[in-house]
Amino acid sequence: MEKNIIIAGFGGQGILLTGTILANAFMLENKNVICCPCYGAEMRGGEVNCEVVVDDESEVCANKSEADIVIALNQLSFEKFITKLKKGGTIIANSSLVKMCKPRSDINYVFAMISEKAKELGDIKTTNMVSLGLLAQIEKLSLDTLQNAVKKVFASKSQKLLNLNFEALKIGSNCAYQS
Amino acid sequence: MQTFSIPKSLKENMIYTFCPGCDHGVAIRLIAELLDEFGLKENALTAASVGCSVFLYNFLDVDCVEAPHGRALACATGIKRAQPDKFVFTYQGDGDFASIGLAESTHAAARGEAITTICINNTLYGMTGGQLGPTTVLNQITTTSPHGRNREYHGFPLKMTEHIALCDGTAFAARVSLDSPAAIIKAKKAIKKAFEVQLKGLGFGFVEILSSCPTNWKMNPVESHKHIREELTKVYPLGTFKDLTEGL
Amino acid sequence: MEKVLLKGNYAIAKAAIKAGCSCYFGYPITPQTEIGEYLSEAMPALGRGYVCAESEVAAINMVMGAVATGVKAMTSSSSCAIGLMQETMSYAASDELPVVLISVMRAGPGLGYIYPAQGDYNQAVTGGGNGDYRTIVLSPSTVQDSIDLTYKAFYLAQKYRNPVILLSDGFLGQMMEPAVLHDYPYDEIDNSSWALTGAKDRGARQIRSLEVNQEKQNAHVYKLFEKYALIEKEEVSYEEENTLDADILLVAFGSMTRNIKAAARKLREKGLKVGTFRPVTLWPFPSKRLLELSETIKNILVVEMNMGQMTKDVKLAVNGNAKVYHFGRPTGKWVNVDEIVQATLNLGGVSYANI
Numbered sequence: 130m131e132k133n134i135i136i137a138g139f140g141g142q143g144i145l146l147t148g149t150i151l152a153n154a155f156m157l158e159n160k161n162v163i164c165c166p167c168y169g170a171e172m173r174g175g176e177v178n179c180e181v182v183v184d185d186e187s188e189v190c191a192n193k194s195e196a197d198i199v200i201a202l203n204q205l206s207f208e209k210f211i212t213k214l215k216k217g218g219t220i221i222a223n224s225s226l227v228k229m230c231k232p233r234s235d236i237n238y239v240f241a242m243i244s245e246k247a248k249e250l251g252d253i254k255t256t257n258m259v260s261l262g263l264l265a266q267i268e269k270l271s272l273d274t275l276q277n278a279v280k281k282v283f284a285s286k287s288q289k290l291l292n293l294n295f296e297a298l299k300i301g302s303n304c305a306y307q308s
Numbered sequence: 309m310q311t312f313s314i315p316k317s318l319k320e321n322m323i324y325t326f327c328p329g330c331d332h333g334v335a336i337r338l339i340a341e342l343l344d345e346f347g348l349k350e351n352a353l354t355a356a357s358v359g360c361s362v363f364l365y366n367f368l369d370v371d372c373v374e375a376p377h378g379r380a381l382a383c384a385t386g387i388k389r390a391q392p393d394k395f396v397f398t399y400q401g402d403g404d405f406a407s408i409g410l411a412e413s414t415h416a417a418a419r420g421e422a423i424t425t426i427c428i429n430n431t432l433y434g435m436t437g438g439q440l441g442p443t444t445v446l447n448q449i450t451t452t453s454p455h456g457r458n459r460e461y462h463g464f465p466l467k468m469t470e471h472i473a474l475c476d477g478t479a480f481a482a483r484v485s486l487d488s489p490a491a492i493i494k495a496k497k498a499i500k501k502a503f504e505v506q507l508k509g510l511g512f513g514f515v516e517i518l519s520s521c522p523t524n525w526k527m528n529p530v531e532s533h534k535h536i537r538e539e540l541t542k543v544y545p546l547g548t549f550k551d552l553t554e555g556l
Numbered sequence: 557m558e559k560v561l562l563k564g565n566y567a568i569a570k571a572a573i574k575a576g577c578s579c580y581f582g583y584p585i586t587p588q589t590e591i592g593e594y595l596s597e598a599m600p601a602l603g604r605g606y607v608c609a610e611s612e613v614a615a616i617n618m619v620m621g622a623v624a625t626g627v628k629a630m631t632s633s634s635s636c637a638i639g640l641m642q643e644t645m646s647y648a649a650s651d652e653l654p655v656v657l658i659s660v661m662r663a664g665p666g667l668g669y670i671y672p673a674q675g676d677y678n679q680a681v682t683g684g685g686n687g688d689y690r691t692i693v694l695s696p697s698t699v700q701d702s703i704d705l706t707y708k709a710f711y712l713a714q715k716y717r718n719p720v721i722l723l724s725d726g727f728l729g730q731m732m733e734p735a736v737l738h739d740y741p742y743d744e745i746d747n748s749s750w751a752l753t754g755a756k757d758r759g760a761r762q763i764r765s766l767e768v769n770q771e772k773q774n775a776h777v778y779k780l781f782e783k784y785a786l787i788e789k790e791e792v793s794y795e796e797e798n799t800l801d802a803d804i805l806l807v808a809f810g811s812m813t814r815n816i817k818a819a820a821r822k823l824r825e826k827g828l829k830v831g832t833f834r835p836v837t838l839w840p841f842p843s844k845r846l847l848e849l850s851e852t853i854k855n856i857l858v859v860e861m862n863m864g865q866m867t868k869d870v871k872l873a874v875n876g877n878a879k880v881y882h883f884g885r886p887t888g889k890w891v892n893v894d895e896i897v898q899a900t901l902n903l904g905g906v907s908y909a910n911i
Binding site: 319365419 | 578579581605606607609610611613614615617618619620621622623624625627629643644647651752753754755756759760761762763764765766
Binding site: 189 | 559731734812
């Protein structure tokens with residue numbers, strides 16, 4: 130079955146990096162996956178989103194239509210991508226920056242203070258990793274695989290940075306949320 | 309005793325195809341003599357241009373690829389980047405170099421490509437029968453300026469050597485003519501410098517040659533050279549405009 | 557070898573390096589700029605040639621100069637700027653120069669925009685240059701193809717001394733997908749008989765297309781067409797699935813192939829006998845195979861992100877044996893699987909024009 134995950138937020142929130150790590154994780158599990166970045170002309174502060182499409186069996190389509198899961202790290206993304214969710218889909222919202230409201234009744238909501246958790250960890254830049262940990266919790270993804278994907282993508286980075294990101298993933302995977 | 313002989317870099321037994329009194333023949337001979345003197349024939353590659361200058365490859369015994377109109381210096385850049393140890397040169401007309409190919413010409417000079425360019429300036433498009441070109445001087449009659457080049461209507465001609473000399477990558481830029489034996493000797497010295505700057509890796513070498521086109525100027529060869537001497541040099545002064553070998 | 561997650565454009569750039577591309581010349585245009593950006597770092601580090609050309613016109617002519625000396629070289633660009641290169645593609649075809657051109661399609665006509673599209677099928681396949689000539693056109697549908705077909709582009713260019721276009725699109729260029737960056741699998745071609753190396757111990761060589769003698773010009777074009785006939789005999793490449801019992805054939809090229817395959821799976825679940833067909837070489841076009849398939853399959857739906865450019869070639873191929881329909885649009889949202897399913901179900905109805 131094909132599953133379409135959209136990660137969206139501001140430029141600078143590490144959206145494309147998050148998508149790349151997630152796509153690497155699926156690759157490590159030998160799944161068919163594509164990752165399609167999409168961003169506006171602005172390098173920072175503009176709207177950025179990234180679609181990761183994964184399929185256990187067949188080649189992934191060149192489809193960019195309805196999403197199964199949306200991770201919205203800011204209000205704009207929440208409003209824009211909630212309309213793209215399939216019936217029964219899930220939106221993971223960063224309630225640190227997203228107002229808690231439920232405009233649709235046919236989808237699942239996951240509200241968590243993702244930016245707060247990242248701040249508590251000591252680096253707000255890990256917001257994206259916390260959200261990925263939360264996705265792992267909801268979707269039952271292997272945290273080990275995600276860590277290996279982080280290692281692959283951060284190959285040239287310091288152990289300290291790796292540990293920080295591992296910690297952020299773990300926090301996300303244990304993070305409480307409101308549905 | 310010095311005897312007259314045909315340069316080895318020229319092909320043997322070629323039939324001369326340029327118009328009587330045209331300066332292409334002398335210009336090509338000078339290039340051939342210098343290829344001989346530097347021992348470059350076997351190591352030289354050229355990108356031919358479009359216009360009467362294309363016939364260079366009928367006379368020179370040098371490996372050659374024919375570039376589209378105006379693109380000789382882009383093509384030569386490709387050659388030089390692929391084969392940095394080769395001696396790479398282009399032989400172009402003013403239409404090819406300064407009109408359709410001005411971007412390629414300017415940027416090759418600005419990049420300081422170690423390439424030598426000899427540009428024949430006869431102030432019109434010769435091969436197509438004498439139309440107004442980028443270097444046609446004011447009041448000059450051509451088939452597309454039948455009442456003469458008009459500054460309000462056609463605008464001004466372009467000065468190639470001055471333009472190329474302004475590029476930081478240019479190592480040598482000079483304008484010469486071939487209207488007398490003395491002028492030919494000077495021209496050869498300039499072309500020699502344009503060869504040397506490439507061989508020394510100093511940058512782009514450029515020589516503009518004011519050349520006669522008796523057929524399209526509707527003058528005889530003697531009048532043509534007189535026209536260069538007395539009229540064209542007023543618009544296009546002869547001389548060296550840039551020379552990085554000075555003081556070396 | 558290990559799979560790596562690679563962006564389509566980077567895959568092409570990395571493959572070009574492994575293929576032994578000595579020089580890259582390019583000018584920026586979205587959505588292919590990553591190719592030039594990647595190579596601007598990698599090529600000088602390897603001691604190879606790289607020039608940020610002043611225009612696409614200059615870039616393709618630099619490629620022409622470089623390959624004339626016997627090395628492998630390429631440029632990459634997109635749509636409107638590929639248009640600028642057509643004069644030199646015609647020269648290179650006539651000169652029999654192994655120019656490799658990477659074309660990553662965006663939307664047109666005119667400046668269009670950076671949205672992905674497939675509107676440059678005609679531009680690549682029938683060429684925009686003057687005169688009777690052909691370029692080999694390879695069409696990748698995955699990031700792995702982008703690697704494999706970049707290798708093939710260099711190989712075929714050398715083997716046949718002919719320009720080759722790799723026709724990718726903005727979707728494939730920008731997306732990331734796991735792929736294996738294996739080694740260049742082809743033998744090197746000896747080009748010592750024609751490359752410009754300096755007239756040493758032999759007469760000068762001229763690579764030129766100017767021919768003042770009519771008879772010689774005629775003979776030259778006939779010679780080119782003998783070569784084209786050989787390429788058509790030897791190099792046609794395509795992919796087909798479930799065509800044996802099919803009543804309906806879905807045809808697509810490039811990244812759209814992925815969607816017709818998924819649509820075919822859904823349609824099979826609904827009980828329709830649907831097969832898929834993808835030309836890998838857009839020229840030479842797999843006309844012969846399509847004609848064979850049209851003996852048993854009477855309805856063909858060509859799905860492409862343009863107004864029916866390949867559809868015309870499919871029609872020519874089947875020569876009236878089957879009904880050929882087009883489904884697609886010029887750009888915007890990539891035609892998705894459900895739309896293809898619906899279009900297939902509507903075949904023979906009035907919903908989609910039989911062009």
